[in-house]
Amino acid sequence: MIAEAGLIALWLAASMAFLQFALCTIGLVKGQDEFFAAIRPVAIAQGVLVALSFLLLVWLFVRSDMSVKLVVANSVAIKPLIYKISGAWGNHEGSMLLWVAIMGLAGACIGIFERNLKTKTLVTTLGAQAFISIGFYAYLLIASNPFERIFPVPADGQGLNPLLQDIGLALHPPTLYIGYVGLSIAFSFAVGAMITRDVGPEFAKAMRPWVLGAWVFLTLGITAGSYWAYYELGWGGWWFWDPVENASLMPWLAATALLHSVTVLATRDGLRAWTLMLAVVAFSMSMIGTFLVRSGVLTSVHAFAVDPERGSFILALLAIYIGGAMALFALRVGTVKEGSQFEPVSREGALVANNLLLSAILGIVFIGTLYPLVVEGFSDEMISVGPPYFNLATGPLALILVAIMAAGPLLRWRRDQAKALLNRISIPVFLTAAALFALVIFTTSMSVLPLIGLALAAGIAVASFAPLWKRNLRRTPMHVYGMVLAHFGVAVALVGMASETSFTEEKLVAATPGDEIMVNDWKIKFQAIEPVAGPNWTALEARVTAQYEDEAIHEIAPQNRMFASAQMQTSEAALLTRWNGQLYVVLGDSDEQGRWQLRIWWKPFVTLIWYGGVLIALGGLLAMVGRLRRAVRQKQQRAYAEAMI
Amino acid sequence: MKAKHQRLALAVLALVALVGAGLLAAFALQDQANYFYTPSDIVEKQPEVGQAIRLGGMVQKGSIQRADDGVTVTFTVHDGASFQPATYTGITPDLFVEGSGVVADGKLTADGLFVADTLLAKHDENYIPRELEGIDMTGNMTRTDTLVE
Amino acid sequence: MNRWLLWIPLVLFSLFFAIVAGGLMRPKDNIIESKMIGKPIPEFALPAAIEQRPALTTTDLATGKPQLLNIFASWCVPCIAEAPQLLALEQAGVSINGIASRDTPEDIANFLNRWGNPYVRIGTDVRSAVQLELGSSGVPETFVIDGNGVIVHQHIGDIRKEDVPELLEILEKAG
Numbered sequence: 001m002i003a004e005a006g007l008i009a010l011w012l013a014a015s016m017a018f019l020q021f022a023l024c025t026i027g028l029v030k031g032q033d034e035f036f037a038a039i040r041p042v043a044i045a046q047g048v049l050v051a052l053s054f055l056l057l058v059w060l061f062v063r064s065d066m067s068v069k070l071v072v073a074n075s076v077a078i079k080p081l082i083y084k085i086s087g088a089w090g091n092h093e094g095s096m097l098l099w100v101a102i103m104g105l106a107g108a109c110i111g112i113f114e115r116n117l118k119t120k121t122l123v124t125t126l127g128a129q130a131f132i133s134i135g136f137y138a139y140l141l142i143a144s145n146p147f148e149r150i151f152p153v154p155a156d157g158q159g160l161n162p163l164l165q166d167i168g169l170a171l172h173p174p175t176l177y178i179g180y181v182g183l184s185i186a187f188s189f190a191v192g193a194m195i196t197r198d199v200g201p202e203f204a205k206a207m208r209p210w211v212l213g214a215w216v217f218l219t220l221g222i223t224a225g226s227y228w229a230y231y232e233l234g235w236g237g238w239w240f241w242d243p244v245e246n247a248s249l250m251p252w253l254a255a256t257a258l259l260h261s262v263t264v265l266a267t268r269d270g271l272r273a274w275t276l277m278l279a280v281v282a283f284s285m286s287m288i289g290t291f292l293v294r295s296g297v298l299t300s301v302h303a304f305a306v307d308p309e310r311g312s313f314i315l316a317l318l319a320i321y322i323g324g325a326m327a328l329f330a331l332r333v334g335t336v337k338e339g340s341q342f343e344p345v346s347r348e349g350a351l352v353a354n355n356l357l358l359s360a361i362l363g364i365v366f367i368g369t370l371y372p373l374v375v376e377g378f379s380d381e382m383i384s385v386g387p388p389y390f391n392l393a394t395g396p397l398a399l400i401l402v403a404i405m406a407a408g409p410l411l412r413w414r415r416d417q418a419k420a421l422l423n424r425i426s427i428p429v430f431l432t433a434a435a436l437f438a439l440v441i442f443t444t445s446m447s448v449l450p451l452i453g454l455a456l457a458a459g460i461a462v463a464s465f466a467p468l469w470k471r472n473l474r475r476t477p478m479h480v481y482g483m484v485l486a487h488f489g490v491a492v493a494l495v496g497m498a499s500e501t502s503f504t505e506e507k508l509v510a511a512t513p514g515d516e517i518m519v520n521d522w523k524i525k526f527q528a529i530e531p532v533a534g535p536n537w538t539a540l541e542a543r544v545t546a547q548y549e550d551e552a553i554h555e556i557a558p559q560n561r562m563f564a565s566a567q568m569q570t571s572e573a574a575l576l577t578r579w580n581g582q583l584y585v586v587l588g589d590s591d592e593q594g595r596w597q598l599r600i601w602w603k604p605f606v607t608l609i610w611y612g613g614v615l616i617a618l619g620g621l622l623a624m625v626g627r628l629r630r631a632v633r634q635k636q637q638r639a640y641a642e643a644m645i
Numbered sequence: 646m647k648a649k650h651q652r653l654a655l656a657v658l659a660l661v662a663l664v665g666a667g668l669l670a671a672f673a674l675q676d677q678a679n680y681f682y683t684p685s686d687i688v689e690k691q692p693e694v695g696q697a698i699r700l701g702g703m704v705q706k707g708s709i710q711r712a713d714d715g716v717t718v719t720f721t722v723h724d725g726a727s728f729q730p731a732t733y734t735g736i737t738p739d740l741f742v743e744g745s746g747v748v749a750d751g752k753l754t755a756d757g758l759f760v761a762d763t764l765l766a767k768h769d770e771n772y773i774p775r776e777l778e779g780i781d782m783t784g785n786m787t788r789t790d791t792l793v794e
Numbered sequence: 795m796n797r798w799l800l801w802i803p804l805v806l807f808s809l810f811f812a813i814v815a816g817g818l819m820r821p822k823d824n825i826i827e828s829k830m831i832g833k834p835i836p837e838f839a840l841p842a843a844i845e846q847r848p849a850l851t852t853t854d855l856a857t858g859k860p861q862l863l864n865i866f867a868s869w870c871v872p873c874i875a876e877a878p879q880l881l882a883l884e885q886a887g888v889s890i891n892g893i894a895s896r897d898t899p900e901d902i903a904n905f906l907n908r909w910g911n912p913y914v915r916i917g918t919d920v921r922s923a924v925q926l927e928l929g930s931s932g933v934p935e936t937f938v939i940d941g942n943g944v945i946v947h948q949h950i951g952d953i954r955k956e957d958v959p960e961l962l963e964i965l966e967k968a969g
Contacts (some may be wrong), residue, residue, distance in 0.1 A: 510715020
């Protein structure tokens with residue numbers, strides 16, 4: 001009965017969403033406030049119901065209820081609890097349900113916590129949110145019901161792809177989804193504001209925590225995804241520019257731009273239209289990215305896994321929401337009053353440059369991701385667009401962007417002098433020049449992008465702390481620390497990327513047990529090869545010892561795993577982390593004469609890439625908490641002042 | 646600057662950024678996109694030496710030979726009509742076996758040898774590749790890169 | 795000037811929509827048919843996949859009577875989806891030959907125990923070599939073979955309920 005209860009909860013939630021949308025529309029048309037009063041409880045009810053529905057699905061997976069089709073296809077009775085739970089969203093239907101559940105909960109949160117926004121804008125926002133949810137409810141209930149039963153009931157389930165039995169992969173989709181859905185709130189805010197024409201600092205302040213929160217989750221999701229690909233795939237790379245990765249990068253780029261432009265709107269009441277557009281684009285990118293990956297239009301090989309009906313359904317939803325929002329933008333934004341002015345050399349100017357560069361990078365990634373589809377559509381040629389394109393086209397822009405990032409926070413709002421800026425930034429500029437000089441002299445054959453990247457990173461690392469210069473550190477608001485931390489994180493990640501790209505040393509050898517291999521300052525000894533077995537796999541394991549200079553000897557064991565159920569072989573890389581880098585060892589095939597292929601990398605400072613990502617997310621979190629605390633405090637002060645009168 | 650002018654200036658700037666991105670993308674795509682070739686395509690279209698291409702076909706039976714260094718393999722890719730000799734240095738993916746499909750990124754040398762720097766062999770739970778037909782294969786791939794000098 | 799600039803995002807989105815809608819419509823035609831249609835099936839001899847069913851060789855497929863040749867695998871989800879349809883075809887008196895692609899005997903046996911065994915013969919194609927020779931590139935796929943061992947039809951993907959009558963018709967024509 002649990003499955004039926006889940007389905008009923010889903011239907012009820014869908015009707016609540018419909019009610020929420022209806023209340024908003026009728027209220028707006030008739031201009032009657034009594035409709036508005038009901039919208040908060042309805043939004044909360046919708047959130048509770050859809051969350052309940054999702055929890056019931058998780059419960060079905062935990063109980064391994066094999067009478068439910070989805071459980072059969074994606075689970076087996078014997079597997080660790082955590083993978084049973086994650087099995088609930090490790091599939092199409094479940095992940096869509098998770099998506100609407102997060103959306104419903106976010107709507108409920110607005111209903112409970114948002115008190116500063118004008119009633120009309122709030123109601124329109126909740127109405128827009130409900131309108132988006134309705135589409136996804138319809139999709140779930142009509143085209144992909146997660147609670148469908150199967151008859152006759154099979155004895156056991158089909159299991160889960162062994163590659164997916166990984167804690168990182170279990171948590172990765174929910175993290176990204178929270179980010180995507182957070183952007184849906186920004187989207188709803190923008191739609192609401194376009195309808196009511198109420199765009200201004202108050203609106204920006206209400207939207208900002210959602211953007212920041214979404215951005216933090218996206219940053220974490222991308223960082224974790226990158227590390228997962230790095231250690232799990234055994235290819236030694238940390239970013240492959242494949243469509244799945246780009247699908248998460250594009251919303252992040254848009255969200256980063258939005259995050260900065262919303263600050264201009266909140267602080268200086270500028271960039272109104274632009275911020276609205278970015279809010280629309282950010283969520284559009286989330287939906288488009290998810291659609292491209294899930295529908296299989298980009299990987300036509302998947303044509304069978306995907307029902308064309310489902311693909312068309314989602315595409316229709318995209319057309320309604322994105323097309324609708326953009327049409328609304330075109331019709332309405334002309335009538336939104338323009339905000340205040342600024343000079344080109346100013347904080348606003350730097351933020352505009354940041355936004356333009358981020359948008360350009362976004363455009364390049366978008367074009368590169370879709371280009372194969374275009375070419376296949378207009379000719380019979382097949383092409384693939386890979387790292388060379390993306391690195392060449394986005395690299396230079398990204399470097400200009402981070403240079404502006406160093407200077408921007410040192411500029412005054414509204415108007416500033418270029419000379420004054422040069423004064424303030426002289427130390428970082430000097431550092432960058434010195435680093436560039438040193439790198440050119442002391443290193444050989446570094447390619448241009450990493451060279452400039454590394455030099456810039458030196459300057460930025462210092463410049464990111466400059467906003468704290470001569471400030472009372474105890475009275476500095478938390479969000480400033482957040483910005484400093486996030487910008488510093490960018491410098492840290494940049495060092496990692498440039499260093500990995502330029503200084504990685506790699507050796508590929510065919511070794512017999514007993515052989516010794518030198519890679520950089522590592523002495524690596526191939527001791528033996530032995531078969532080992534795990535719960536559902538067997539493996540060949542290489543026993544390898546590694547010693548850095550004269551330090552202690554470490555044992556590592558790269559494996560080649562063979563999964564019994566899926567006839568699939570995976571390579572388990574062995575990693576050895578030091579403060580200054582990682583040793584990465586992969587075991588290859590035997591040449592059938594007693595030699596084994598070993599691929600060994602020494603990657604100096606590679607871990608900084610992910611530490612940087614975590615710092616960036618942490619900075620975002622600090623900024624969000626700081627902003628929220630400040631909002632609460634201001635409200636208390638206002639209440640206090642009113643009470644005094 | 647008047648309000649109206651600033652808004653227009655910003656809109657134009659945004660447009661310039663977008664067009665700029667488009668042009669940059671178009672420029673980069675011209676050089677950096679990998680076109681997909683089967684051995685027959687190579688005979689027919691004669692891609693330039695050194696141009697990055699993606700070769701797809703089946704590994705000819707009995708053609709895989711490992712060099713003495715233990716890490717280099719040479720093999721022949723065929724599509725039923727034409728043959729293309731290829732070489733690769735690195736750890737080969739599990740699915741790289743004689744008689745099965747292969748997709749490789751790399752370049753042609755002047756003497757007509759294809760030097761692969763990446764081998765791709767797709768494994769998908771629901772579907773295995775249609776290399777011969779030249780479907781672009783992104784996503785879920787096992788792949789190995791070659792040594793970068 | 796300012797006015798029409800505002801429509802640019804919508805225009806760009808429409809462009810995207812057109813491209814993707816085109817891409818979404820295409821996969822159907824993108825499914826590439828085997829070049830083997832109209833040709834006799836290639837020579838092969840596959841060992842038996844499970845003990846209960848005999849092995850499969852080329853000569854088994856030229857018996858004077860049209861047959862189905864179904865390529866499946868225990869690890870393939872659409873193969874489960876089409877299992878009832880294969881059983882229905884078997885009920886209708888069609889003789890179905892199976893090729894198990896990249897599979898192990900235990901897994902095949904488990905799969906058939908759970909989802910039913912409609913096959914008269916099953917060959918095991920561990921490296922999917924025969925499958926590729928047949929011009930099939932994925933699982934599941936089903937070939938209709940006439941009495942002389944010539945491939946007359948290829949069905950790519952799982953057999954849905956609505957496909958069953960069509961397959962029966964083709965089988966009848968081939969006979």
